[in-house]
Amino acid sequence: AIADMKGLKQGQLRLSAVSTTKYFLPRIIGPFCQKYPGVELSMRFTNHERILQYLNENQDDVYILSQLPSTMDVNAHRILENPLVPIAPADHPLASESQIPFTRFAEEAFIMREPGSGTRQALEELFYKHESELNVRMELGSNEAIKQAILGGLGVSVLSQHTLTLEKDTGLFAILDVEDLPIYRNWYAIYPVGKQPSVVARTFLDYLEADPELTRNNRQLTMEN
Numbered sequence: 001a002i003a004d005m006k007g008l009k010q011g012q013l014r015l016s017a018v019s020t021t022k023y024f025l026p027r028i029i030g031p032f033c034q035k036y037p038g039v040e041l042s043m044r045f046t047n048h049e050r051i052l053q054y055l056n057e058n059q060d061d062v063y064i065l066s067q068l069p070s071t072m073d074v075n076a077h078r079i080l081e082n083p084l085v086p087i088a089p090a091d092h093p094l095a096s097e098s099q100i101p102f103t104r105f106a107e108e109a110f111i112m113r114e115p116g117s118g119t120r121q122a123l124e125e126l127f128y129k130h131e132s133e134l135n136v137r138m139e140l141g142s143n144e145a146i147k148q149a150i151l152g153g154l155g156v157s158v159l160s161q162h163t164l165t166l167e168k169d170t171g172l173f174a175i176l177d178v179e180d181l182p183i184y185r186n187w188y189a190i191y192p193v194g195k196q197p198s199v200v201a202r203t204f205l206d207y208l209e210a211d212p213e214l215t216r217n218n219r220q221l222t223m224e225n
């Protein structure tokens with residue numbers, strides 16, 4: 001009733017999300033905060049393993065990740081596709097090639113995320129499936145640092161396509177055309193099955209589900225697939 005009226009929702013909302021969501025979540029949350037100025041929002045970004053830890057410790061209201069937890073029943077709202085793409089500097093020799101065999105790609109030096117990263121885990125699983133050895137040149141704990149290292153010519157990587165959102169038209173990076181890539185994944189907003197979400201958390205989940213940008217992007221990415 002009255003608490004549902006625009007602007008009257010009040011209270012805290014604590015979110016924790018995997019690092020790849022940095023590239024869209026704060027932006028789409030802008031209009032939510034404008035609509036509900038009484039909501040006090042705190043958001044933190046870290047890797048997959050830490051998000052699971054926060055979930056287990058019941059630290060936050062809503063968690064956003066791409067790999068659903070195996071140890072806890074959760075309610076999951078699918079929000080957006082998160083393809084992991086092979087990235088190289090634009091002047092890389094493979095940038096102009098098409099249908100690169102996986103074995104050829106695997107010869108490259110790789111810049112890896114830290115242990116605990118969901119991105120890293122997905123890449124390791126792909127190499128395991130291909131029975132290929134990862135040639136790790138360097139390990140870096142941030143997507144942004146990896147992008148800089150790629151530009152520095154240190155190697156290639158596989159990262160969320162969303163990490164390149166702002167660089168799309170700069171011509172700095174190439175997304176390689178490699179067999180069995182991208183790795184297609186989704187982000188999910190989740191909370192434990194046994195936990196009743198607060199009114200504010202419920203409102204936020206509804207907002208995510210209704211957001212036209214999320215829906216539109218989903219459709220675009222599906223068509224490219």
Ligand code: PGA
Nearest residue numbers: 018019048066117118119
């Ligand atoms: P992470 O997140 O690599 O920062 O853990 C990526 C993911 O799981 O989508």
